[in-house]
Every structure is written in C-alpha cells, then in structure tokens.
Amino acid sequence: MNAPTAGAGRPDDMAPPPGSRRPPGLPLGQREDPVTGADRLHVVFGTGQVGSALAAHLADLGIPVRTVSMHRPSTPPGGADWRAADVTDPEAAADAAKGATVIYQCLNAPYNQWPERFPPLQRGVLAAAERTGALLVSLENLYGYGPTGDRPMTEDLPLAATTVKGRTRAAMTAELLAAADAGRVRIAIGRASDFFGPGVTQGSTLGERVFGNALAGRRADFIGNPDLPHTYSYVPDIAAGLATLGTDARAAGQVWHLPGPPTVTTRALLDLVADQVGHRVGVRAVPKLALRALGLASPMMRSLAEMSYQFDQPFVLDTSKYQSVFGPAGTPLAAAVAATLSWYRTQTSKP
Ligand SMILES: NC(=O)c1ccc[n+]([C@@H]2O[C@H](COP(=O)([O-])OP(=O)(O)OC[C@H]3O[C@@H](n4cnc5c(N)ncnc54)[C@H](OP(=O)(O)O)[C@@H]3O)[C@@H](O)[C@H]2O)c1
Numbered sequence: 001m002n003a004p005t006a007g008a009g010r011p012d013d014m015a016p017p018p019g020s021r022r023p024p025g026l027p028l029g030q031r032e033d034p035v036t037g038a039d040r041l042h043v044v045f046g047t048g049q050v051g052s053a054l055a056a057h058l059a060d061l062g063i064p065v066r067t068v069s070m071h072r073p074s075t076p077p078g079g080a081d082w083r084a085a086d087v088t089d090p091e092a093a094a095d096a097a098k099g100a101t102v103i104y105q106c107l108n109a110p111y112n113q114w115p116e117r118f119p120p121l122q123r124g125v126l127a128a129a130e131r132t133g134a135l136l137v138s139l140e141n142l143y144g145y146g147p148t149g150d151r152p153m154t155e156d157l158p159l160a161a162t163t164v165k166g167r168t169r170a171a172m173t174a175e176l177l178a179a180a181d182a183g184r185v186r187i188a189i190g191r192a193s194d195f196f197g198p199g200v201t202q203g204s205t206l207g208e209r210v211f212g213n214a215l216a217g218r219r220a221d222f223i224g225n226p227d228l229p230h231t232y233s234y235v236p237d238i239a240a241g242l243a244t245l246g247t248d249a250r251a252a253g254q255v256w257h258l259p260g261p262p263t264v265t266t267r268a269l270l271d272l273v274a275d276q277v278g279h280r281v282g283v284r285a286v287p288k289l290a291l292r293a294l295g296l297a298s299p300m301m302r303s304l305a306e307m308s309y310q311f312d313q314p315f316v317l318d319t320s321k322y323q324s325v326f327g328p329a330g331t332p333l334a335a336a337v338a339a340t341l342s343w344y345r346t347q348t349s350k351p
Contacts, residue, residue: 041066042246043097043134044080045087045125046106047073049200050139053239054104055080061243068096088120090127097128102246105138111203112303114168122172129185135252136176136187137245139238141194142317144170147309152316155191155255163306180253188245189255190238193317194310197235197336198343205311206232206269211344214273219282223291223304224311226266226283231317233260234336237329244326251326259319261333266311272337288312 040063044055047069058065059079066081067073076082085096087107097103105125109117122138129136145153146161159170173189180187196206209221241258245251267283274281288308295302323329331339 040064040101041099042102042104043068043100043128044104044106045069045093045097045128046104046108047077047082048106048108049195049197049203050235050238050242051104051106052077053197053199053235054106054242057236057239057243058246061247063247066096066100068093087124087128090124093124093128094131097132097134100128100132100134103129103132103134103136104242104246105136106242108203111165112299114165118168119172119175122175126176126179126185129187130179135246136185137242137251138176138187138189139242140169140173140189140191142191142310142315143307144173147313150314152314152318153257154318155257155321163309165303165307186252188251188253190242190245190258191255191317192233192238192241192258192260193231193315195233195235195238195260197340200235200340210270211273211340212348214270214277214281215341215344215348217279219284220270220273221284221286222266222270222311223286223308224266224288226270226285228265228311228314229263230266230311230315231260231263232269233258233317234331236339237261237331237336240329241322244322244329248326256322257317257319259322259328259330260317261331261336263316264333269333269337272334273341276334276337276341 042058042063043066044051045068047055047067051067052073055065055067055077056079059077065079066083067077068083068085068087070084070086072082072084083096085092087093103125105122107121107125109121125136142153143163143166144159144161145157146166148157159173161167161170176187176189179185194205196204201208205223213220237260238258245256270281270283291301291305291308295305
C-alpha cells in the first residue's frame with residue numbers, strides 16, 4: 001500500500017547508511033530500539049481527557065514526559081513538561097517532539113468537523129514521528145468498524161464504516177498503516193470504546209449527563225436502547241494500555257483493543273451508579289426519530305444521530321488479543337464507577 005499523504009518526507013539524515021544495522025525510522029546515531037533504550041522521552045500529543053491521564057501515568061512510571069497542545073492545560077499533568085504547538089503545522093509538531101523516542105497521538109477535532117479538521121492533526125503527528133524516528137502510538141475509537149450486527153469487535157474486522165465520522169477515522173487509519181507499510185514510521189494502534197472516568201465530562205455518552213445528573217438527583221440522559229450490552233472503556237485503563245503499547249516492544253506494528261471493565265448492559269451500569277449514589281437513577285432515553293429531527297437543525301445533533309447505531313445493537317469490544325499477550329488488565333466496573341463518582345463529587349463541592 002502506498003502512503004497517500006503524511007506531511008513532510010524523510011529527511012536525509014534518517015536514510016540508513018549502507019550496511020547499517022539501525023532499524024528503519026531511527027535517526028543517525030540512535031542504534032538502540034527506542035522502546036528499550038535508556039535515553040527515552042515520551043511525547044504525548046493532546047492534553048485532553050485521555051492525553052492528560054496518559055501523561056500522568058507515564059510520569060508515575062518514571063518516564064520523562066512532554067505534553068503538547070495548543071492551549072496551556074488548566075491543570076497540567078503532574079510530572080510532565082508542556083509545550084504549545086499547532087499540530088496541523090508539521091514543522092511545529094516535529095519541533096515539539098524533538099528528542100522523542102515514543103510519541104502518542106491523543107488529539108481530537110470538533111465532533112462535527114472531523115473530515116476537515118482531524119486528518120491534518122494526525123498528519124502533523126505522523127510527520128513528527130517520521131522526523132524523530134519515534135514509535136508512534138495512536139489512540140483510536142471504534143467508529144471505523146461501522147455496524148457489526150451482533151458480532152463482537154475484534155482487531156481483524158474490516159473497517160467498513162458507513163458514517164461520515166467513521167469513514168474519516170477509517171481513512172486516517174489507512175494513512176497510518178500506509179506510512180508504516182512504506183517503512184516511514186513504526187506504529188502501534190490502540191482502540192477503545194466510549195469512555196468514562198475522572199475528568200470526563202463532555203464529549204462522552206457517560207459524562208456529565210450521566211454521572212453529573214445522577215449525583216444531582218436528575219435522570220440520566222441516554223441515546224438508544226439501555227438493555228443491550230455495551231462496552232465502556234475507563235480512561236485510566238486506556239492510559240495504562242497505551243503506556244504498554246509504548247513500552248513493550250511486542251506491540252509495534254499491530255492494532256490492539258485496550259482492555260477496560262467487563263462489558264454489561266448500559267442499564268446494569270446505571271444500576272451500579274444508582275447503588276453508589278444511594279438513590280434511583282431514572283433513564284431518559286432520547287428516541288432516534290427525535291434525534292434525527294433535531295439533526296435537521298443542528299450539525300452537532302446530526303453528528304450524534306449518525307452514530308446512534310452503536311446503541312441499537314450489542315456493542316462489544318473483544319480485548320482478548322491484548323490480554324493474551326500482555327496479561328489480564330482492566331479495572332473492575334464497581335471500582336471504576338466509584339472513582340468516577342468520587343471525582344464528580346470533588347467538582348460539585350468546588351466553590
Ligand atoms: N470520547 C470517547 O468516548 C472516545 C472513546 C475512545 C477513543 N476516543 C478517541 O480518543 C482520542 C482523544 O480524545 P479526547 O476526548 O481525549 O480528546 P479531547 O479531550 O477533546 O482533547 C483533544 C486535545 O487535542 C488538542 N488539539 C486539538 N487541536 C489541536 C491543534 N491544532 N494543535 C495542538 N493540539 C490540538 C487539544 O488541545 P487544545 O485544547 O489546546 O486545543 C486537546 O488537548 C480521539 O481520537 C477520540 O476519538 C474517544
């Protein structure tokens with residue numbers, strides 16, 4: 001597969017000299033595998049919901065970490081350096097990643113502008129990885145698969161998305177794989193489902209409208225059928241999974257579904273929330289037709305409506321490949337819900 005796009009090409013100083021045993025993608029003078037080398041700097045692009053949790057997790061592991069985003073985060077992840085860059089500029093992205101041995105892509109674009117705004121972000125990160133020779137660990141969601149009927153999602157499923165955002169994601173994955181196939185970069189892709197956790201408020205099905213509402217004694221807003229099994233990922237588990245992909249040499253060159261709490265129905269999860277807040281949590285399911293009608297007037301609602309298939313059929317992420325290689329992982333659901341509620345309580349008690 002030829003690489004269609006990927007920012008700037010490989011600079012001359014990265015061409016392997018004849019007879020060199022240097023793995024492709026490593027800059028001159030760097031003979032060690034970046035995953036196992038002692039001089040390591042991990043650069044996390046994105047200081048949002050996952051990026052900041054990942055940076056904190058890596059710092060806890062004793063790894064030097066730099067985070068990169070456009071605006072200074074209000075609470076910079078402890079132990080991590082921060083640098084400002086507009087990642088759509090490949091030069092700026094590469095400059096911000098100087099010295100990296102591993103780069104993580106945890107960026108995101110506005111939900112209703114993915115086709116125009118998301119691919120240029122990834123191209124900036126790809127250019128940074130190509131120029132530094134760093135391993136690129138990219139976080140993806142599951143939109144690229146499209147509807148799978150009753151079938152649990154495994155890594156070998158084709159990317160057969162039928163939605164605007166799903167096709168964008170699938171095209172972005174194809175760009176990454178093409179760059180890797182062409183030997184321009186080494187990658188590992190980690191995929192996770194709709195997430196929740198401390199710090200997750202907006203942009204998630206299980207954010208403020210579920211946890212915030214539950215604590216305030218209001219009904220949880222939910223789109224679709226709550227009685228179907230649905231995998232929800234937990235942000236600290238995603239961070240741990242991405243860190244494994246960045247530090248274990250077996251991860252490179254493959255796609256991995258990141259483990260999280262066991263899959264249950266959305267209603268069972270909401271019942272657990274109710275148990276822990278100590279009162280019933282009603283569910284206000286927004287009907288699909290209403291969502292479509294709202295979508296006629298609002299691009300954001302239209303963007304939400306196209307993804308509603310995920311809640312009209314079982315939506316189960318199979319993470320057995322990861323667990324068979326790297327060992328059992330994933331926080332028990334009750335503990336994940338408790339930690340999330342505990343964070344929400346600290347927010348509501350703030351003046
Ligand atoms: N939401 C879910 O349930 C879910 C589930 C699984 C996977 N995912 C995937 O996880 C990834 C990360 O999502 P997230 O929710 O953690 O993201 P997020 O909280 O929306 O954060 C996005 C980050 O991207 C940065 N950014 C955007 N444009 C930039 C630019 N031009 N230059 C530099 N930085 C830029 C933002 O920085 P500034 O604020 O400074 O602009 C921010 O730090 C996405 O690929 C998403 O699809 C999401």
